[in-house]
Amino acid sequence: MKVKSDRQNTFILCCTFLIIVTNSCINQSKSNKENQIVQTKTDSKLLKYTTAVRSILEDSKGNIWFGSYNEGVCLLHNGEFQYFTTENGLSNNQVRSIYEDKNGIIWFECGRGLSTYDGKEITTYRERNYNAKNEWKLNESDLWFKGDETSGYNKLEGYAGVYQYDGQQLSYRTFPVTPKLGNEFPYPVSTPFVKSKNGSVWFGTYGAVIGYNGANFKILDKEYLGLNEQTGFLHIRSIMEDSKGNLWIGNNGSGVLKYDGEKAINFTEQQKLKKEDTKGNSLESVFSIGEDTSGNIWFGTVEFGAWRYDGNSVKNFTKEDGLESKHIWFIYKSKQGELWFGGADPSGVYRFNGNSFERKY
Template identity: 75%
Template sequence: MTIFKEKDYNSKNKWKLNDSDLWFKGNEIESYNKQEGNPGVYQYDGKKLSYRALPVKTKSGQENHYSISTTFVKSKNGMLWFGTFGAVIGYNGSNFKIINDASLGLNDETGHLHIRSIMEDSKGNLWIGNNGIGVLKYEGIKAINFTEQQKLKKEDSKGNSLERVFSIGEDKLGNIWFGTLESGVWRYDGKSVKNYTKKDGVKSKHIWTIYKTKQGELWFGGASPSGVYRFNGISFERKY
């Protein structure tokens, strides 16, 4: 068992990428501590745990803007993606890619990023779930607002919407699934989007996570009330 007596803060800007690295979010539940000095992540290379500062700067009063808010995603092309509340930041070993309000042209009128989930599908598309402006689909060159494209904003749907998305997953058939707050679960088969709600067995009002097993099955974890669900092809069964 390895015990870390100290962390290497001096290497915070010496980014590098190894296939066997393990990555962790920062010390604080939110924001960052005085030694870290900037939003970032920890990298363990098998010998040393080092802090890597993200290539962003916070504004006074917005110290939590770039705190890690999602799991990390390792892309098929080697890009490592970090999801924060205000940006998705990719690193390929030499360069960074930053997807944020500025790069997307977002403002108070359009709504801002509030990222709660990221997932790369089998085709290499990066899906970005937000609590507010819905789902973005990034194809490597540009990002489109999938929620707007599918006319699934509240003003369009007049009911459940795909605006508050906290989890995303892909099943073995290539269907993309979205877990939302108060709007059930949604499935996109490449052509249309279908909504599953309480009448379909989804009793939780908040789907926090979608987990894919080695067999390709998806498990859905929810809250209010708590529950773990599995889709049987027609409806959802609560397993726990």
């Protein structure tokens, strides 16, 4: 009887041990799974793009759209990210600009072609009118887009120009510029268009800023600006009109120009922020410009993060200030008045909290 009792006790002890081990494994597995879910939730609050955030739009429904350098577009709706690429109807995975028209349709200006979102799906927009290339006119709700090619112009466009969408039709308009022999493609649109407070519209092209007021054109090219090999030629990557009516022009190489409607100055040179002056971080390769609610002007550069001009001096913000991205492709003012900085190296969207930068998306 004693032997049987000992066997029973041993059996009970083994079963108890197995139950404890099993429960421990289950709890550990549950804990790991919970940790994994928490980590997933944390990661889902940030964009997964790795190349760059190149464009941003808050639409009328409260959604936020993020265009990437070559990974498509992302919709942030009710705290959830949804990603779209050419497999979902985009004409190209590079999304340079995003707009909303008066009917609530979202437009994506891609590296090649255009796409739209009607609230249900993204489709490539293919309708074009080439029969009125010189019939320039302005409407209050116009949207303007670059040519269909990544660079240069296709056979139907034929010449430097821009697409105008008036709410009903997309028509190609030709710029009144004459390329020089040997430099036939200096005027592809390289920036989002800017609507001026006086009703004019401005287009940034690689070789000139072109303005149209409904009757006349203003061409700010290298001849008008007095640029040469010594000063550096135009390679325009951004334009912005500030609250005082000044037009700021960001160049990749020759720095920032400021045009007040009568004359232009080289702001980078004026502030002594060329490489030869600083021997370090410079304000020469500028890809984005924005203005905050206090009237400060911000510049996004290729290598040296963001710069802020407060009307008196210029301050540089980099990784040491929380701005992980050194290449700032885009500066966007949110509906709440925040400036969002879309960057690369690494990719992400940042905001300035008054003292330093923090990752927002």
